[in-house]
Every structure is written in structure tokens, then in C-alpha cells.
Amino acid sequence: TLKLLETLDIPYKVWARKSDDLNSLETKIQTSTHILLAIPDDIIEEFIISNQNMLKNKLKNKIYIHFSGALYTKLAYGAHPLMSFSNNLYEDHVYSKIPFILDNDAPDFKTLFPKLNNPNFKIDITKKTKYHMLCVLANNFTTILWEKVFADFEDELNIPKDVLHPILAQTCDNLTQTKSGKSVLTGPFVRK
Numbered sequence: 674t675l676k677l678l679e680t681l682d683i684p685y686k687v688w689a690r691k692s693d694d695l696n697s698l699e700t701k702i703q704t705s706t707h708i709l710l711a712i713p714d715d716i717i718e719e720f721i722i723s724n725q726n727m728l729k730n731k732l733k734n735k736i737y738i739h740f741s742g743a744l745y746t747k748l749a750y751g752a753h754p755l756m757s758f759s760n761n762l763y764e765d766h767v768y769s770k771i772p773f774i775l776d777n778d779a780p781d782f783k784t785l786f787p788k789l790n791n792p793n794f795k796i797d798i799t800k801k802t803k804y805h806m807l808c809v810l811a812n813n814f815t816t817i818l819w820e821k822v823f824a825d826f827e828d829e830l831n832i833p834k835d836v837l838h839p840i841l842a843q844t845c846d847n848l849t850q851t852k853s854g855k856s857v858l859t860g861p862f863v864r865k
Contacts, residue, residue, distance in 0.1 A: 677768040683788050685709075690720070698724065702735065707785070710739040710749060717741065721748045738785055742774070742805035745798045750779040752786070752793075753805075757812050774804065 678685050686701040690712065702708065710717055717739050737749035745751060755772045772792040779785065782793040796804055819841065823834040847857040 676762055676765075677771070677789070677791075680765045680768050681788055695724070705735065707736045707738060710737060712739075714739075714741045714744045717744060718746050718748055736780075736785065742808055743801055745776060745801055750785060751776040751798075751801070752779070752782075755808065757816075776801070 675685065675687070686705065688698045688701050710720065712720060721737060738752050739746070739749045740753055741751060742753040751774075753774045755774055769789075769791060772794065773782065773786075775782065775785070775793055775795045777795045777797050779795065782789070782791070819837075823837060826832045826837060827834050844857075851857050
């Protein structure tokens with residue numbers, strides 16, 4: 674999210690729970706309208722409640738936004754970036770194309786992120802767990818399979834993994850170009 678803000682030259686302030694004190698937080702929030710919570714899901718509510726109490730409600734009239742795909746809380750709006758992130762940054766143009774999935778009771782996207790034009794969609798809060806599970810399934814399980822194939826090609830077959838790049842790219846193209854409900858399976862699966 675910070676890279677997206679930087680790309681669009683949107684000013685922001687960073688406060689880190691582990692290295693900054695509450696005085697620093699109090700100073701940084703005075704002119705802020707939005708508080709973006711990039712912290713683990715299981716401490717988001719605790720963080721909001723405890724800091725509102727400690728800062729004597731100076732955080733009360735702020736717009737809180739968290740980035741969890743699964744969490745729903747009445748204390749903050751959910752805005753999940755539907756993207757796979759690694760330790761490497763992407764090219765600037767990638768960030769403006771990342772879709773955000775909002776809680777259905779959240780304000781419109783422009784209220785949450787006034788200067789962003791990313792695609793965005795709302796989801797019923799009762800379906801967030803399924804949504805997040807599907808994201809994890811699609812991204813992580815396919816990644817595990819491809820990591821295994823890449824490693825075995827190099828380690829056991831002595832074939833460089835970049836040989837697999839065309840089939841991976843074509844598989845992704847086939848999946849994205851095919852109508853929903855149609856299969857793009859090939860080979861032994863199709864032949865049964």
C-alpha cells in the first residue's frame with residue numbers, strides 16, 4: 674500500500690508499533706484523516722481500542738482501514754488488495770491496477786482512498802471467509818505446485834526452470850481467456 678501511495682505522490686506518515694512511542698503516534702495523527710492498519714488480523718481490534726483509550730479519544734473521528742481479507746470488524750473498514758505480494762516491489766504501473774475488495778457496509782472507495790482509482794468491489798461480510806479461502810487456495814496452492822515443478826525440473830531432470838515459463842504463461846492465459854464454467858484442462862485429464 675505504501676508503494677501505491679508513493680507512486681501517486683500521496684503524502685503519508687508511518688508509525689511502527691515496535692519502534693515508535695505513543696507521543697509519536699499522537700503527533701502524526703493530528704492532521705491525518707485516515708489511519709491505515711497494516712498489522713496482523715488478530716490484533717487490529719485490540720490496537721484500535723487500546724490506543725483510543727490511551728490517546729483519550731483523539732483517534733475517534735478518524736477513518737480506520739485494515740487490509741485483511743478475512744476479518745470483519747465494526748471498528749475499521751476492510752479494504753483487501755487482491756494481489757500476491759512478495760518481498761520484491763512491482764513496477765509502478767502494477768499498483769494502480771490492483772483491485773480492492775471492500776466490506777459491503779464500507780463507504781465508497783473514494784471516501785476510503787480519495788486519490789486512488791483502483792478497481793474495487795464490495796463483498797457481503799458473511800462471505801469474507803470464503804472469499805479469503807478462495808484467494809489463498811488459488812494463489813498459494815498453485816504456487817506450491819509450481820515451486821515443486823521448478824525445483825524438480827532443475828534438481829532431478831537437469832532442465833532449467835525457465836523452460837517452463839511458456840507453459841505457465843499459456844496456462845494462465847487459457848484460464849483468464851476462457852468463459853466461467855468451461856475447463857481448460859488438457860492431456861491425460863481430458864482423455865480420462
